[in-house]
Amino acid sequence: MKVTIERLVINEFKGHRRLEITGSNLVKIDGDNGKGKSTIADSISWLFYGTDAMGKTLDPLPTTYLGAETYIEALIHLDQKPVLFRRTLSGGKTSYHLNEDPIKAKQFDEHVKNIVPRELFLSQFNPMFFTAQHWQEQRKQLTQYVQEPTNGEVLDKLSSVEKEMLEAELKQRELDKIEEKARETVKKSEAEGTALRSRIRTLQEQGEADKATIESCPIAFNQIDDRIAEIREELTQMTSSGIKERRAALKREIERRMNDGRRLKSEADHLAVQPAPDTCPTCKQGLPHSHIENVMTAQQIKINEKKSAMQNLKMEIQKLNAELDLLLEGEAVFDPKPLLDEMAMLERVKAAASRIAEMNEKVSAAEADLTQQTKAFGRANYMISCVKNFRAKRAELMVEKISALFTTVTVRLFDYVASKDNYNPAFEIERNGVPFRLLSLSEKMKAGLEVATALMKLSGSHYPVFIDNAESIVELPQVPSQVFISRVVPGPLKIESDGKQEAKAS
Template sequence: MNKTLETYLIQKVKDTGITTIPGHWPDFKSEKEIDEYFSQAEMLFKYAKKKKEEKGEMVIKSIALKNFKNHKDLSINFNDRHTVIYGDNGAGKTSIGEAITWCLTGANLFGTENVTNRMITIGEDEMSVTLIVEKDGKEYEIIRSKKKSEMEITINGIKSTQMDIYTQFIQDKDIFFSVFNPLYFTNLAPRDAKTILYKVLPEVSNEEVFKALPPEITEILKKNGFNNPNTFIEKQREILKDWEEGLLKSEGNIEILRQILNAKIPEMKTFDETQLKALESQLLELQKNQNIEIEKELAVLKEQYKKPPIEKPQLKDTSILQKAREELLQEYKQVQQQIKNLKPQCITCNKCGNKIDVTAKEKQLLLTKQQEIKEKGTKIAAELKAVIEENEKAKNEFEEKVKKYRKALEIKIKRLESALNANKNKEQIKQIMQQIEKLRSEEKETIIHNENVKALLRQKEEAKKKLKEVEEDIKVAKQKINEVKTLIEYAKTFNAKKLELEAAEINKYLSRVSLQLWKIVQSTGEIKDDFKILYDGKEFNILSYSERIKAGLEIANLIMGLTNIKFPIFVDNAESITSYSLPNTQIIEARVKEGITKLEIKNKRIDLLTV
């Protein structure tokens, strides 16, 4: 199936709501085939939902065979409830069942079509089977005949088609054969058996499940937009993850804030200026007779040496680009996580077996978005690199200018220092200046210390306010986490109740057959496909012949119970089973009776259930 048809199929599923055969669609070749398939499915569902008073029961009243296998001319009248056909091996008992299926579907007992030429009596070129059936209280005559190469179907004498028979009497070929021939279903591959069951199994609505749940669960789920259980659980898990990540971050922040609040802050220091001012006055007196001008000039030069009068370059701000790059990186990681978390939701073609990932388009969009983010990030990284290089160049040029400037000052400073006149107070002045420098350093340290203490006090005050906010955030996060976890548990409860209701509807028609269609994944609470069908704990492919018949009868009873459609059941080789529960429908048995070359027909009354 190509992508266009896949898209059309998905839209058809959304439009019709028919999702009872997930993952096992036929390998459609055109939109017309899809439309016809859904048309038949809708017809079947509507038929299955008829009111209980409308029986939807078909009874075969009689059959007439001409040149069908070894029956040249045979007529049989059937009892409405139970008819037994006796005959020796090769007497043509099985042919009666095949004549019925051929007349109604053009196929043999196991649904194989294009078998007409194998059904006709050897040496003959004409063949016909006439059925008188009763459907919903009305009798119909159905004739399928072959005259040379021509095939003809009539209903009450009116020329008809196979589709007319399906529409009026059968509705669905697989369902008909699963009821009529108990061995049909038990010989199917699990995948095909599953497809048939999905057609008839009850779809328990959300409202039906809500009615079976406690009112508080129903109210909360509805209030939170509950629709599809698995989608709801998946969404709530994403919300839960966000809240848990937020809580983890807040708990980390609160630990940092508590460390700030518990940290010891040093005491403020004081500086006594008395000694410094006295030394500064003494220094001034000693310098009066000195070459003050030279000293001043020298001081200016030294200050200029420390702080060259060269304008610092205006470096370009890189924070915006860095922030943009960081935001793109975070966005890239988020998209990457979305891709990682995107779980394939596959449907599988019924014929080719290929899996169709309905999330592929979403994944491709995410990959495209990821590539766009990557390209933006590359561009911004290049811009950031260029700005950094430009700033580095400006800094290097500035430092080179400063270096040249200081080199020139060094020559002037050396010249002035040499020019200073030696005097008797020079050593004393030097000592006083050293003391002043030391005191000024202490004063500066005190100022810096006190500024740091003030900053720590402000930080502690801000931490107190922030702590209350974070504590409130944690309280809200824990509350939300509990609420989301409750929603997830309620959704799991919904899933469990839905499976319970569906199982109850199914199991009331079954005895020794056990059927499992879905399971709840313990880790997530989601419902997943898990098809298992057993008879007395054994898989169908290892059952004995008699067990296959009994299992097929239970499946037939299940299908009729769920669809309210009743077809006759043909039990071939019925002597192989000594007892069985008889479904509430017409039963036709074929039994071996030694020495009987001509079929014996026995019609008898039976109770609804006989073991």
């Protein structure tokens, strides 16, 4: 779609009383400062949007005289189809006409929006408007016409391993979800890996005591079963009379009860020398006298109980000794205790070996699980790296697509954030490697014209371009649309349309 202004009528608008301009492919506007050159650009934007050429609020009323009716009228060609727009401000009220028919403000705005959408029109019409917007608006406006690189295009730029990792995943979920899943796997695998390593250490530590038991065995482990069989055979073949066995049993019982008596005496002696506590073990405050007496009474009861038990043991030992004296002592009694102790020791060694075998199985299973977790951890970490590389390559391809639209202009679309190891959206125009904010006025104008031309190509809509202060530009770039060129030239306002001089402004 191509929009051109065939005729522009400016009536009682700011410094102009009456001005008519016949449009053409090239309209030259010359005059000294303060002659209203920039006002012509403002009149066109006010007609459509009620703003100046920078999109800001504008008071259109005359500045040096009193006017009766302020209006702007423009006959535009929309792909060769004429449409007449008019906005009027009179008596503090604004009225609108379309093809000389009065319409409401909402209808007028809707027609304008369909033909000359505000941001797109102003970005072409005023080369300084685009870069005056917030960077997010600039980015959004430019990138909306450029298709983001497809997953396939990006994957083709990655390594074969990265492509293999991401290709199947991208068919199932979005890139952010892939990264989210990978990070969850890393977190889970790390926690499970830590738990498995702790379990392996615990199992191995538990096995150390059993290893010591096995190492202390005086015979080889493969000989234990044979030795146990020998001991059992030896115990079976023991021959000793009932008297000998009874005497041995009585002696063992007497010894056991004497040990019990010695233990009870030691406990009673210990209790007897224990002082009664006079402070609370918790709060460290002194205890009342009644409480101390209760403790001492309870302590004495325990001592008496142990002495009573000792007396009972003494009587039992006397009875056992009496029974032992009645038995005639014959030949020496065979004592099976050493053999039984040896067999018990060998059984402990076998039990320790069994536990170690079980422990080794558990350790092997835990190590296998740890290997799987380590692989999952490594794969997820690599997936995160692949996602980052995918984003970086996608950003690079997007920049290449945008930069291909320009000749001297480049665009920075992303900023690398080292702390996050990621790319954040950004936007800054550069011309010949110099950031826009550092360019001279003429260089800024050239950059803006190049952006305007790119927007024409991208959107398919060609709107008029108004180049203000063109005297500062040595060589103007070619623009594929209607152009208004304003230059500061000493003298009155003079307007030419393709060599034809317009009437001077009144």
